Amino acid sequence: MNAPSAWTVKPPAPDPAARERARERQNGLTKPRGSLGRLEQLAITLCALQATDRPSVERVAISVFAGDHGVCTEGISAFPQEVTAQMIANFASGGAAISVLANHLGASLDVVNVGTVTPPDHQLPGVRHEMVSAGTANLARQPAMTDDQAVAALRVGDTAAARAAENHGQLFIGGDMGIGNTTAAAALACALLDEDPRNLVGPGTGLDSEGVSHKARVVERALERHGTGREPLSVLASLGGLEIAALTGAILGAASRRIPVLVDGFIVSVAALVAVRQQPALRDWLFFAHRSAEPGHQRVLAALDAQPLLDLGMRLGEGSGAAVAVPLMRLACDLHNDMASFEDAGVSNRS
Ligand SMILES: O=C(O)c1ccc[n+]([C@@H]2O[C@H](COP(=O)([O-])O)[C@@H](O)[C@H]2O)c1
């Protein structure tokens, strides 16, 4: 019963009538048709997802999921593992990039510790400790998670999405924090896309080229051990991470509650890829914020047929790239909602 494949959260279909009305409205606004480019499509898609004529992303719900990775013992990151827990404290005290961005956007920021090696500090304000385990096992040698742990982590994410829905969130952003998680994400993406690790493994927080080659060999060993071609949530259990599984659960959970999702960088996109492989109807609910500098992101975006909004060379995680793209989505909504029509403004339309 606790096999990950039993996870059957289903996203609903977007509203076709709201989509059609939004398309008609865009075509009647005082601009040549299509001249606002992808901002037009963005507003139309939001109308269909929010089943409204007046789309809005004023209420943004951000959940950052943190977890540690057993594969760190293989020397695959430029930073030590304790940074994961230290950054949780930084999120709590408002000093992290995502803290500043959330504050700027007036977004809620939910920090969830899904499992660190460093014992949780229960005094930290605003941090939820929903530890599934003290980090994952080393995926190069054994499954990162048991099936039960993967399901528990999916549930942690789904619960965060439920909180976003209770707070009437109009857009969900998931962020990740986990030293070593670019190794897990690359391994997962290789298994799901049948790719060579040398094409998907990158520097993460800052490995040099020798470090990247070593990391690719670690991923290769993991793939040999766990094999490919299994169902997506089993691949997630053996090669993923606690925060990555929580992100998969959160993304599915948000869409199933009719909250559109703005996907961040490499790690969140891999969590989204797992979710789309599990529930293809989820794809409709995803906007892609940016192209991360982590080289494997490009391949994952292509597999999801995704055109990100921004390309700023960011590679931080935390949901930061998604937060940076929110103002663009807000502008797309304002244009859709507030521009005059040809008729109202007395402007001649094309003959
Ligand atoms: O989101 C991205 O595209 C991204 C790319 C590179 C690194 N990161 C962040 O850096 C950490 C993982 O890097 P590493 O080198 O320890 O695997 C983790 O906390 C991620 O949030 C994030």
Ligand SMILES: Cc1cc2nc[nH]c2cc1C
């Ligand atoms: C300092 C630091 C902050 C981060 N935020 C997300 N991943 C990170 C990795 C490091 C090393």
